Amino acid sequence: MIIAVLVIAFLVSWGLVFVTTPLLVKLARRTKLFDLPSSRKIHAIPTPRIGGLAFFSAIFIPFTIFYFGMCIYLDLPITYLLFKRDWLGVILGATFIFITGLFDDLGGISPVRKLLAQSLSALAIVSGGIGIEKVLIHPWGIINLHPVLSIVITVLWFLLMVNGFNFIDGLDGLAAGTAFICGLFLLIVAFQTEHYYMTIPTIMVAGAAVGFLHYNFNPARIFMGDSGSYFLGYVLAAIAVKVSRDETAGGANIIVPVAVVLAIPVVDVVVAAFRRALRKNHIFKPDCEHIHHCMMKKGFGHRKTVFILYGANCLMGLLGISYFYLPPAFFWTIFFITSVLLFLLASTFGYFDWFLKSDFMISLKSKLRETQFQMVFLRNLWWLENAPTIEEMRKRLVSILVKLNFDHARLTIFSPPIDERGHQREVIYSAPKPGSKMPLVSAPLQLNIPLISGKTVHGYLFVEKHIMETALPQKWLLNLVERTAKSVLDWIVKNRNKWSHPTFVNNDLQGGVRKQTFILIAKSPAMSLNQPH
Numbered sequence: 001m002i003i004a005v006l007v008i009a010f011l012v013s014w015g016l017v018f019v020t021t022p023l024l025v026k027l028a029r030r031t032k033l034f035d036l037p038s039s040r041k042i043h044a045i046p047t048p049r050i051g052g053l054a055f056f057s058a059i060f061i062p063f064t065i066f067y068f069g070m071c072i073y074l075d076l077p078i079t080y081l082l083f084k085r086d087w088l089g090v091i092l093g094a095t096f097i098f099i100t101g102l103f104d105d106l107g108g109i110s111p112v113r114k115l116l117a118q119s120l121s122a123l124a125i126v127s128g129g130i131g132i133e134k135v136l137i138h139p140w141g142i143i144n145l146h147p148v149l150s151i152v153i154t155v156l157w158f159l160l161m162v163n164g165f166n167f168i169d170g171l172d173g174l175a176a177g178t179a180f181i182c183g184l185f186l187l188i189v190a191f192q193t194e195h196y197y198m199t200i201p202t203i204m205v206a207g208a209a210v211g212f213l214h215y216n217f218n219p220a221r222i223f224m225g226d227s228g229s230y231f232l233g234y235v236l237a238a239i240a241v242k243v244s245r246d247e248t249a250g251g252a253n254i255i256v257p258v259a260v261v262l263a264i265p266v267v268d269v270v271v272a273a274f275r276r277a278l279r280k281n282h283i284f285k286p287d288c289e290h291i292h293h294c295m296m297k298k299g300f301g302h303r304k305t306v307f308i309l310y311g312a313n314c315l316m317g318l319l320g321i322s323y324f325y326l327p328p329a330f331f332w333t334i335f336f337i338t339s340v341l342l343f344l345l346a347s348t349f350g351y352f353d354w355f356l357k358s359d360f361m362i363s364l365k366s367k368l369r370e371t372q373f374q375m376v377f378l379r380n381l382w383w384l385e386n387a388p389t390i391e392e393m394r395k396r397l398v399s400i401l402v403k404l405n406f407d408h409a410r411l412t413i414f415s416p417p418i419d420e421r422g423h424q425r426e427v428i429y430s431a432p433k434p435g436s437k438m439p440l441v442s443a444p445l446q447l448n449i450p451l452i453s454g455k456t457v458h459g460y461l462f463v464e465k466h467i468m469e470t471a472l473p474q475k476w477l478l479n480l481v482e483r484t485a486k487s488v489l490d491w492i493v494k495n496r497n498k499w500s501h502p503t504f505v506n507n508d509l510q511g512g513v514r515k516q517t518f519i520l521i522a523k524s525p526a527m528s529l530n531q532p533h
Contacts, residue, residue, distance in 0.1 A: 010207035016058040017211030052227025058208035089128020090238050097121040097234045101227030111284035122158035134252035139328040142252045158237045164265030165233035171292045172218035179232045180209035185261045185317035190243040192324045218302045260320035278358045294349040381487045398520045406465045409520035413459040451489040458492045461485045
């Protein structure tokens with residue numbers, strides 16, 4: 001009996017769309033209700049955009065017929081529906097969201113009013129007693145939600161579905177085909193959860209989607225418009241909430257299977273929201289970076305892109321209904337593997353390039369590089385401070401300064417150390433002044449750092465490099481050089497009595513003080529070696 005009813009419901013919805021859609025095409029041409037081509041859109045010619053009227057009639061007319069038939073068959077009053085708050089909420093909300101989309105198709109609605117209308121449509125469902133109040137997730141059991149959180153999650157679910165189907169309605173046949181696939185899998189979920197009464201509206205959605213595909217598949221003769229995508233997303237969201245409700249578990253929603261079945265449109269709208277938020281754009285500001293746009297940019301044809309996304313929807317649908325048959329651990333393992341594979345596949349299409357190229361990601365990569373550099377730098381400083389001989393210390397100092405990209409470096413050590421009087425105590429820093437006309441390539445950054453402990457000077461560390469070659473921020477670079485000089489000073493103070501005839505370039509004896517100078521780096525000796533010691 002139920003199969004016969006479902007077949008009739010499918011054929012009636014399919015037939016109504018099949019008959020009414022050509023009439024809507026003629027109406028749109030007479031009234032000039034076209035979706036005009038633009039740089040963001042795929043189609044090249046003006047196309048009617050009021051196909052949502054076909055969906056609305058193909059679902060509400062059969063629903064009305066079946067309702068009156070049920071009232072007659074079960075001897076119920078015609079006003080029976082008025083006492084069913086849940087169904088009344090669905091009908092009022094679906095009608096309101098359809099009218100909102102239709103106004104948007106005819107003249108356009110501001111993003112704020114659009115979001116407000118969508119939220120009110122979702123609240124109509126909530127006021128009818130339909131909501132996600134408890135969530136059943138195996139193996140963790142039932143999670144009770146606070147009433148306020150329940151309302152927020154329910155409204156958010158409807159917003160995701162409504163805008164999800166609106167966002168994927170960017171290629172001919174994509175949204176309608178997705179609605180058909182999702183409808184079929186939700187039909188299976190309705191049978192699995194024994195919500196047989198929900199199978200009729202679910203099969204009506206599938207039938208209407210198939211009927212519309214005849215006119216909407218590439219090349220499309222009509223688009224469903226915002227009225228159609230809003231209406232489809234809303235109805236499927238309501239069906240998902242109803243069929244996922246498990247009365248044996250206290251009315252908890254088995255949300256995982258329906259969320260997986262509807263994952264493709266939901267994920268696309270979530271990714272779009274993050275993408276636009278990172279760019280500080282309005283969430284309703286359209287762009288060309290949805291998954292179907294990315295695939296088209298990679299060279300996939302129109303139909304090939306649509307069929308690949310159909311396949312992804314079928315894969316997620318199969319995974320969703322497998323929730324009822326597989327052990328929890330096995331299901332979550334397959335879910336994780338499938339999600340990773342789909343993520344990698346989407347990445348090859350360039351779907352997440354916006355994130356990799358975002359200011360946030362560039363800043364994060366820069367901070368990670370800085371952190372990694374500092375870790376290596378600190379390790380090298382430790383090696384320097386623990387060098388057994390002056391030659392080893394010199395080699396490790398050279399290694400550090402080379403990593404900092406210096407063109408010239410010179411270490412001068414006094415033996416014994418001398419009194420600080422008459423010697424510089426502060427770091428001498430020289431660089432081109434702001435606004436200087438000196439060519440950038442010839443602008444040196446020079447540091448002469450005294451190695452002072454207490455009131456004695458143990459030597460100097462002189463370094464030089466071209467500013468154009470400074471990859472690190474100058475303040476950070478100065479800090480690193482000063483920390484290096486501090487480590488050298490610590491080594492000198494700790495190991496002065498252990499020196500053993502080091503090899504040096506100059507060994508000058510002035511006033512009883514031996515001055516040993518080590519040329520550490522000399523990429524440009526003609527310019528650098530003449531600097532004062």
